[in-house]
Amino acid sequence: MNTRHDMNIWPGLSYNDPIAQRQWLAALGFGEGICVDGDGPGEVIHSEMLWPDGGRVMISSVCKTDPTFVTPTGSGSVYVVVSDPDAVWTRAIDIDATVVREMRDEDYGSRGFSIADPEGNKWSFGTYAG
Template sequence: MTDLQTPPPQVWPTLRANDARALIRFLVDAFGFEETVVYGEGDRVDHAQLSWPAGGGIMLGSAHRGPDDQWALQPGTFGAYVVTDDVEALHKRAVGAGAEITRPPQGTDYGSQEFAARDPEGNLWSFGTYRGEPRTR
């Protein structure tokens, strides 16, 4: 028997932010991520994990952490697709929190209902009902 279920998420997209603490607050307030852990002092975030209620999540930290930074990503260059069951409610929440909507809710030719937004750092987020195709092995 072949298992056609999608396995639990084990890929954690990672980004950097000029103001990581403000971005964390925005992602929690506007999109509904859950703050799982934040390490750092003052304005600096060395590591944060934000969990997505349906599974998986993202990791982020402050940009410009010094010359030995092994993960020096440019803030504002991140993009992600996030699965949600209620696109309309999430869109309303994002608008209410001041998110810049770059594509209003709409259907796709592959059966998903989606919208897209930009966060204050310039990262692009797409939220939709498409869960991907089941694995065949």
């Protein structure tokens, strides 16, 4: 399976400050996808951030008018397949991301690390693509 085109699973995470989260993800290397504003200031009903190696993540406000898909802040964990983990690691350090697991090589052939975003969700980046 070609992971660059495997975009059929999109995790969704809710944030108190989704605009700041989108900026944080952009600093790590995510591309800006659509962003649909809500009724209140800083409210995001739906947005997408695109990973250059393939895949997307949806970011929204916890205060959405439709709470059907709202998740508690800090409850998410996302694994991102990356072709150059060292470059992403450098960007993570540059933005003072909270390190959960240092960069390391795994027995199963992956190289990667884990960080927490400003609202507590865990983001792991590694070369293991299944």
